[in-house]
Amino acid sequence: MNFRKHVLGTVCGVMLMSGAAWAQKGETVKIAWIDPLSGPFANIGQNSLKTFQFMAEKLNANNAAGVKFEIVSFDNKQSPQESLTVLKAAIDQGLRYVTQGNGSGSAGALIDAINKHNERNPGNEVVFLNNAAVDPDFTNSKCSFWHFRFDADTSMKMEALTSYMKDEKSVKKVYLINQNYSHGHQVAKFFKEALSRKRPDVQIVGEDLHPIGSVKDFAPYIAKIKASGADSVVTGNWGTDLSLLIKAAKDAGLESMFYTYYGGANGTPSAIGPMMEGKVKFVYVGHSNIPEVFKLEGEYNAKFKDDLSLLTTMHVLPALAGGIAKAKSTDPVKVAFAMENLTVKSFSGDVTIRAADHQLQQPLYIATWKKISDPKKQWNAEGTGFTWVQDKVFEPYVSSTPTSCQMKRPGA
Known part of the structure; x- marks a missing residue:
């Protein structure tokens, strides 16, 4: 179609x-x-x-x-x-x-x-x-x-992400690192709530909130993560705050799995690169290897590079x-x-x-950063030779969360 x-x-x-x-x-x-x-x-x-x-x-x-x-x-x-x-x-x-x-x-x-x-x-x-x-x-x-x-929203993505993580037996110790504003606070909040329901055996071994858009070197944060013994990192960071966090993880040789909200956002795939193959996942409304999106990626790249x-x-x-x-x-x-x-x-x-x-x-997807195996069907993310390989798709009824909204409409 x-x-x-x-x-x-x-x-x-x-x-x-x-x-x-x-x-x-x-x-x-x-x-x-x-x-x-x-x-x-x-x-x-x-x-x-x-x-x-x-x-x-x-x-x-x-x-x-x-x-x-x-x-x-x-x-x-x-x-x-x-x-x-x-x-x-x-x-x-x-x-x-x-x-x-x-x-x-x-x-x-x-x-x-x-x-x-x-x-x-x-x-x-x-x-x-x-x-x-x-x-x-x-x-x-x-x-x-x-x-x-x-x-x-943050809670919907976390519902999908933790539904995936609950079946990952390798997840035992988690470190939370997020930007110090409403989104970062809520990523941590909803993770803790979901974790207590789905995997009460998992330990949260550390938590940090950092200033948004102003940290130039995340090495001190990565050192804390490494010292905590965390096998997994959960972060809602985006933009340079995620790219620099991952760069610091690479430089320190951190082996933890990163569970992200915005691993696929512009500039981050280049920062992830080959050293983090299989170590970064994201939860999002889609990914570049869905057939219709893959086609559009080609058109968009041809137009804007x-x-x-x-x-x-x-x-x-x-x-x-x-x-x-x-x-x-x-x-x-x-x-x-x-x-x-x-x-x-x-x-x-x-x-x-x-x-x-x-x-x-809408459905939500979990995908992992991996080397391209089929160039005709997998998008070469930012020319890295790597792509996002789908792990799981959650239909809307799974990722949807209830609302407390009391909508006031014009004329009511």
């Missing part, structure tokens, strides 16, 4: 309308992309931006709503305060849809600001399409009608197109209602936006 039919295909049974029925056919829908284009996480932001532009180009050729997407970039410098400044600039320019994902701190600031803006400015509402900020509170205690999340790693973009724009098609409007309020319970065809099959909390329900 080709990409257009499979990823961009029929959404919730919505059929293309024709003629005068589509008042907005051919309309351009601008999306404010707010993430870092400078600072320590610039490479992650630049990769994300290119991926959104790539997906917009794909959907502009054919989508259920007949609209054109335009990505308008804003550099938030990985700062919640700067995120609010550029959000105001985007709203002043008339942009009604916002996407962001690198950092739950920035995402939380955007959710609060968008809630206030929409309350004060009826008729000029904004919808937030969260592509990667994974704080579970965003779809629980802080849930908002205006917020939709397309990545799996880079790897496509932010797979959540393959759900964000098709879901927005599906919501516009279902609502027969580009009005954010109507589209937001239409996106509730929306099902989109993707590389993982059907994925659905749960109406209760606006959290996408």
Whole structure:
């Protein structure tokens, strides 16, 4: 099944309308992309931006709503305060849809600001399409009608990861190392909770929280891990904080298995390299060797000389197109209602936006860093000669977690 039919295909049974029925056919829908284009996480932001532009180009050729997407970039410098400044600039320019994902701190600031803006400015509402900020509170205690999340949250990924780890008899002593902000705290919290249910025999032999984006040498942390006797390391680190952590592990000859959230993110595969073969795993919404993704990797690499790693973009724009098609409007309020319970065809099959909390329900994958054995089917990650080999896939009903969200909807 080709990409257009499979990823961009029929959404919730919505059929293309024709003629005068589509008042907005051919309309351009601008999306404010707010993430870092400078600072320590610039490479992650630049990769994300290119991926959104790539997906917009794909959907502009054919989508259920007949609209054109335009990505308008804003550099938030990985700062919640700067995120609010550029959000105001985007709203002043008339942009009604916002996407962001690198950092739950920035995402939380955007959710609060968008809630206030929409309350004060009826008729000029904004919808937030969260592509990667994974704080579970965003779809629980802080849930908002205006917020939709397309990545799996921290608790969902941990449910899948620990369901895999519970059957790994080699896991006996675990060290936790995470960035010192909400996501890092929650990785540790949810691991401890899941571990007590699934593998109470496993010991947590150490735990560290470090400043985000400012540690240049992780050797002291690796020395502590090595001294603890840990056979496994669990980390939610991303970007340079993961790349430098793994570099320090290589330099010290650490033999522990790394269980990561973001081992596949831009720049990290190059840091892992051949020395860590079989020693790094990740949990994510997909991987590059799923057939449809593998094909897109080739197209993306040919265009940008880079790897496509932010797979959540393959759900964000098709879901927005599906919501516009279902609502027969580009009005954010109507589209937001239409996106509730929306099902989109993707590389993982059907994925659905749960109406209760606006959290996408989707499969999660565990994969291990290994040398390529079949170049025709395995993506050469960042030209390293290595790839992510699938260990396990967890269907949505396994990785899904309950929600405490009490959604307040317009007009209720």
